[in-house]
Amino acid sequence: MIEEIWQELAKAKYLEWEDASNKRSWGLQSLKEACEQALKEQYVVDVSQMEGFTDEAENAHMEQLESLSLVFSKAAEADIPSEVPDYLCCKITLDIFRDPVIIPSGVTYERAVILDHLQKVGKFDPITREPLDEHQLVPNLAIKEAVGAFLDEHGWAYKTD
CATH class of the missing domain: 3.30.40.10 (Zinc/RING finger domain, C3HC4 (zinc finger))
Structure with missing residues (x-):
């Protein structure tokens, strides 16, 4: 009977985690898209103000996008199943x-x-x-x-x- 109780508790805890994980994923994805949009808008402003320096603006924009991607992938790592030690x-x-x-x-x-x-x-x-x-x-x-x-x-x- 103890095993059955543990199984039900584990199932409930897993479903609770899964729901919270899905909410976190959606929140992170929405935030990432908003950040990417803000970077894109900033890039357009920078290009319009930096006549002749579009390569610099392009490189800076690409670096920012890479950094943003790295930050969001790190934030999502906690919800990725791996091996139990x-x-x-x-x-x-x-x-x-x-x-x-x-x-x-x-x-x-x-x-x-x-x-x-x-x-x-x-x-x-x-x-x-x-x-x-x-x-x-x-x-x-x-x-x-x-x-x-x-x-x-x-x-x-x-x-x-």
Whole structure:
């Protein structure tokens, strides 16, 4: 049941991010078009005032357009999905952590996954093969906090499909 709740929460968070991302994209695109129009109008004024220096005005205009494009592409980067860092993912499922626990060997796993391993495969560490019991699992609060911070900044990572 916890997994189902997390899935629904993740779906809702992703849809919320997607809506906000679309609004940001439209806003950025509108602002970019307005800036390009203002630069074009400024270029026309500059060319009319700089008789014989049209190459300079043309070069300056092109540099401004390139800079503008760079600024807007940087602003849009936060909404472009990329890879989730490995340290925020379970070594077994490769999914982003929800409830990370650390075991005595120092490796962090998703709680449900390591509990499933202990129940179905055996009561041993998957890497070292040392005996491992459920009471030895310790919540990894640092990773949990890092995952939360990452998800706050990268809402696209909530997508579970």
